Amino acid sequence: MRGYGKIAEIDLSGDRIEAREPDERLIQDFIGGRGWAAYAIFKNLDGILHGTHPSNVLVIATGPLAATGFLGGCKTSFAAISPQTGIYGDSSVGGYFGYMMRKAGFDMLVIRGAASQPSYLLIDDGSVEIVSDPGLWGLSSREADERLRSRYGDCSIASIGVAGEKLVNFASINVDWGMRERRHSQAGRTGMGAVMGSKRLKAIVARGSGEVDVADPERLREVNRRLIAEVKGSPNYENWMKYGTNMTVEWANSVEALPTLNFQKTSFEYADEISGKAVHRSQIRVSACANCVIPCGHVLKADDDAVTVDYENIGMLGSNLGLKKLSEVARANYLCDYYGLDTISTGAVIGFVMECFQRGLLTEDDVGFRVEWGDAEKVYRLIEMIARRKGFGTLMALGVKAVADYVRGGSEKFAMHVKRLEISAYDHRAAPAMALSYATCDIGAHHNRSWAITYDVQAGRTSYGRDKAEK
Ligand code: SF4
Incomplete structure (x- = not known):
């Protein structure tokens, strides 16, 4: 069918690659992206033993609008059985990865087995190659990206850090580190970085120069023009651009939904210091995904580099841990990206440990040092311990549910997760529909399946009208 690229089946154990056209039924029933990924995993479900076992299947799929110039058509799903939850997991990422994959002629990669040596995949204008490169192992995501980019020039790179190599349950995948104008993004949730690590796959490089075959380009352009006009005409457009x-x-913070001190409180005294306005005052540039008119990647200085901050990162690594300074949040965020850790789960598990200290359920003897709210240096130290699976970090690398199982003493009551996936940065006590969203989300507690909170807050927590259900 026109407009679709190929599917590459890649067996890392057998060093075999096969490319085929997608069948009609897959296209008609599941369109692309996450639909294709979930179906591919479902078909292979019986043979999968564990999230980090070579039998797991990592699927990377983008949608039919990617690389067509259409607004928002840049997303790519990384999906597999999650090492963290033991059920279907996926994480969606923006940037340029899907764009380059499509321009290289591929809509979906289905990756099985595990390479005998640390390797990367090269998707390059119609071809797929498994390249053995043990020298990449042990590098941070940033260093791996730099090394591969110096080899391949204008490409998109998905890479894991040390946390993915060490199979941390919530290891992330970085896409396009260090591309100034391109948004640096992460497939953060459900441990897809650990799945890559278990396959000894350090990175995937996508480079393409082809064009996507669109059946009616003029009509697509027309719809795109209308959509862009609608977005730009929105009363919120200016604020989205700015913040x-x-x-x-x-x-x-104003509606009592900002996770604070491991969700014990719902607003933060120092929210102004880490707010959208504070980011705007300090940002060094903005960046965007492919074909987007809202460059929402707000970039701050961090260490000798830069970090793109988003609300979830600020909520979970800032107010949730009691960090009062934007520079501290930026550094914690940078370290998560550097090691390849999901910022939401990392903020949740560190917040949980801090609350355990507050309640006397954990002590210096357990962790090796005291951990208190707002202590940025300890946050940085814990991030490294989790990523490298050192000391108490070995346990924290399993996620908040596992730490609660170890601590006991009633701590499960403040272990913030659903189906073992840590809750995103919305305190939902002000918003019962958001609680329902978390509870019913297929991958565990995540905000992007049903973001009910704004209408929920507006309608009020005691409102149970049809309007709420329809929204
Ligand atoms: S730049 Fe921001 S708004 Fe645009 S596609 Fe990427 S994440 Fe979405």
């Missing part, structure tokens, strides 16, 4: 998702800090 991106970070303006949610102010909103969540």
Whole structure:
């Protein structure tokens, strides 16, 4: 069918690659992206033993609008059985990966087995190659990206850090580190970085120069023009341009939905210091995904580099841990990206440990040092311990549910997760529909399946009308 690229089946154990056209039924029934990925995993489900076993199947799929110039048609799903939850997991990422994959002629990669040596995949204008490169192992995501980019030039790179190599349950995948104008993004949730690590797959490089065959280009352009006009005409457009998702800090704080001190409180005294306005004052540039008119990647200085901050990162690594300074949140966020850790789960598990200290359920003897709210240096130290699976970090690398199982003493009551996936940065006590969203989300507690909270707050927590269900 026109407009679709190929599917590459890649067996890392057998060093075999096969490319085929997608069948009609897959296209008609599941369109692309996450639909294709979930179906591919479902078909292979019986043979999968564990999230980090070579039998797991990692699927990377983008949609039919990617690389067509259509607004928002840049997303790519990384999906597999999650090492963290033991059920279907996926994480969606923006940037340029899907764009380059499609321009290289592929809509979906289905990756099985595990390479005998650390390797990367090269998707290059119609061809797929498994390249053995043990020298990449042990590098941070940033260093791996730099090394591969110097080899391949204008490409998109998905890479894991040390946390993925060490099979941390919530290891992330970085896409396009260090591309100034391109948004640096992460497939953060459900441990897809650990799945890559278990396959000894350090990175995937996508480079393409082809064009996507669109059946009616003029009609697509026309619909795109209308959509862009609608977005630009929105009363919120200016604020989105200026503050991106970070303006949610102010909103969540004002409606009592900002996770604070491991969700013990719902607003943060220092919210102004880490707000969208504070980010705007300090940002060094903005960046965007492919074909987007809302460059929402707000970039701050961090260490000798830069970090793109979003609301979820600020909520979970900032107010949730009691960090009062934007520079501290930026550094914690940078370290998560550097090692390849999901910022939401990392913020949740560190917040949980802090609350255990507050309640006397954990002591210096357990962790090796005291951990208190707002202590940025300890946050940085714990991030490294989790990523490298050192000391108490070995347990924290399993996620908040596992730490609660170890601590006991009633701590499961403040272990913030659903189906073992840590809750995103919305305190939902002000918003019961959001609680329902978390409870019913297929991958565990995540906000992007049903983001009910704004209408929920507006309608009020005691409202149970049809309007709420329809929204
Ligand atoms: S730049 Fe922001 S708004 Fe645009 S596609 Fe990427 S994440 Fe979405």
